[in-house]
Amino acid sequence: MAVVHFYLVRHGQTKLNRQVRLQGITDSPLTKKGIRMARRLGYELRKIKFRAVFTSDLKRTQDTAKYILEENLQRIPPIYRDPDLRELSFGRFEEAHNFEVIPQALRTLGIRKIIRAFLNEEHVGELIKIFRTMDGTEKIEDSAHLYSRFSRALKLIGNEYQDEECNILIVTHGLILSNFIESLCGDVPVFLLDNSRASLVDYQDGKFKIRYINQLEDLNEKTRN
Template sequence: MIVHFYLVRHGQTELNRRRRLQGITDSPLTKKGIAMAKKLGDDLHNVEFTAIYTSDLKRTQKTAQYILAQNNKKKPPIKTAPGLRELNFGNYEEMKNRKLVPTVLRKIGLRKIIAAFRQQQHVAAVTNLFKIMDTATQIENAQQLNQRMTRTLTEIAYEYKDRQGEINILIVAHAIVLSVFIEGLKGDVPMLL
């Protein structure tokens, strides 16, 4: 058995459009976000998906529905996996990006920000800055986020361990959780089973 994960970020949302930080806050897809999902659905129209998993946030579920609507193959039900949920940005949820930058500068300083962006795994380093800035909220660090994502994908793959041949699984999740996971691969594709 070979499992192929198709990792997809949800389409643009109202909070994305308004340039606000969006983690666990749910926001509806914009017309552009819907068009993006339909376009990806067109690109994947001949892929037969064995399973579809999304986070428990509506924006990922809607994105998956629009992708599947374009698919010419058998359409499996969409399942939710809370382990695919985006990072909780704590007190910074829904903050306008233009307010976030000065707040980050004031709280942790320019040197730490530059150092984070210079690291090879810069998404993980930037993610860790939120944990440093907000000590009142239980914000995951990049390692915890990566472990959660790896555990979730392993559990999903394990559900299909008795199947023969190639398994195609569509995963619709979020920017940070996907980016931290992909960065953590370092070019290696882990054996999930």
């Protein structure tokens, strides 16, 4: 089967991102900076011919995809929404300010456990554990379920388009995307993948392979058609 090149993108900055508040299933609009970020990435990817585009069912990903495609020089591909690409819900911590969450984490877990979590090679998974522990209801997905949901979506998409080598744009969210990359043994920044940066992951015969993480497209790289 042919290789499917997944361009995995976190949405542009939103109002809740700017306010340093947790944003899971809450749908906050893009800021002016977020729009500029999406357009910047779109310009970097302007020569890439995308066969299809998939976003989550939250508007911030759909808007980011729209601004990326407005810069593209190729034929505009079909755009689909997939709920499996939606961000993790933070439960009762939705929209909470970081300055409110940190004291809660310190009281619940203690400073040593938090430091160990961030020093862990799988710090994204540890971060999810922290929120599950603080929430105490198990309504927040664990990292394994989050990976399963996201990888299932990509495999379904990849299997559908494996008849020929192609590029697929995926616009999703910071935590679910960072968790996926970390699960593939990728190096994820401490504060997750950046807004409107691409990670390129190839898919073939049911397997994923990381090409690069959290960067703008290399303009010197041969354009994929």
